[in-house]
Every structure is written in C-alpha cells, then in structure tokens.
Amino acid sequence: SQKIEQNSEALNIQEGKTATLTCNYTNYSPAYLQWYRQDPGRGPVFLLLIRENEKEKRKERLKVTFDTTLKQSLFHITASQPADSATYLCALDTGMDSSYKLIFGSGTRLLVRP
C-alpha cells in the first residue's frame, strides 16, 4: 500500500543544534515533495518545495534533500531556535491524476529547548 512515514516521536533538541527530520514514502513516484510547518490550532504554512530532479534545496536556515532512490527526504534546520518549535509535515503529489492531490505525512513535532 502507499505510505508516507514521518517519525511520530517528538524530536527534542537544544537551541543552536541542527534538527533533522525524516520523511519516507513507498509506492509513490512524486514529481515534487513539500515541507510545511504547523503551529497548534493553525493551518500549515508552506516552507520549501523540492523537485524530483533536485538533490538539495536551501532557504536561510532550512535545507531539504530528496533521494528518489531511497524514497526519502530529509529536512534540516540549522542553528535551531525555540521559535522553531512546531510540527513539521511533509507532503508529496501522487503523480497519479490531474487533480494534483497532495498526500501529507502525519508530521513530526520539534521542540527546541532554550
């Protein structure tokens, strides 16, 4: 069956360290993968998109990698800050129909300690 997996356990790190979150998928061939941030009681906010022919994308302190052979994306936040504490969701297109439907993982909660 088709699955997107993110670590369901919260990631707890010290301020200043690099946070690395993982997104694994099976039985999809996505054209692109996206990462979103979600704060409690709020809608997700888009952060980064990476296409299947890109290995790495950066934006300020954020970096995303995409390995279509391993079917995995890694999301890094360098020099993490308490304000980075949130749930991070990965999403990919199914590549199956014209609706450009996005499939989301269940998210990983990040807690950055001061």
Add this chain to the structure above:
Amino acid sequence: ETGVTQSPTHLIKTRGQQVTLRCSSQSGHNTVSWYQQALGQGPQFIFQYYREEENGRGNFPPRFSGLQFPNYSSELNVNALELDDSALYLCASSLPGGVKGNIQYFGAGTRLSVL
C-alpha cells in the same frame, strides 16, 4: 494580498446533523482544496475545486460535498454527521494545474466537534 479565510472557527454539532463550512481563497488563486485533519494526524485530502467543478476527490463518502463560486470562494457540506467527523477542516487555495508545484496556502481551519 488577502490570505485564505475560513468560517466559522469553531462549531459544535450533534450526530446526524448537517454542517456547512466556508472558505475565501487567496486573491489570484482559482483552485481550492479541502482537507480533514484529525488530532495528531496530517491533513487528509477531501476534494479540490477548479472553475466551479470538482477536480479530484480523496477517499471520503458522498455525504461530503462541496461548491465553488464564481469568486473562487468555496463551501464544504457534510451531511449525516458522525462522531468520527470531529476534526479540524482546512481549506487551501493554490494556483491551477500544478503551477509552481501545487503549493497550498491554508486557512486557519474550522474546528468541528460532533457530539
């Protein structure tokens, strides 16, 4: 630039009732998608509307229906509410046809509780 707005923010209904949720899309976006997010889960795609027509549907029963209006605003209707329908309902607008990678711009959601 006006963002995505949803109403109401919270709603309490009883089992068997019907509910209508509303969404105004971000200016310049003519595609609207609806998602259901249960506690501790990621958003699940319900359906998408483009040019007032349903353009793709997730694994949800027909009692979940929608509308899109000429001004691109949208409604989600749920009939015969069940307890499991309790969730955060998110509306997202986007550019059509996968332009710019189908980035979704979400509203803050409507929290629906079914008792």
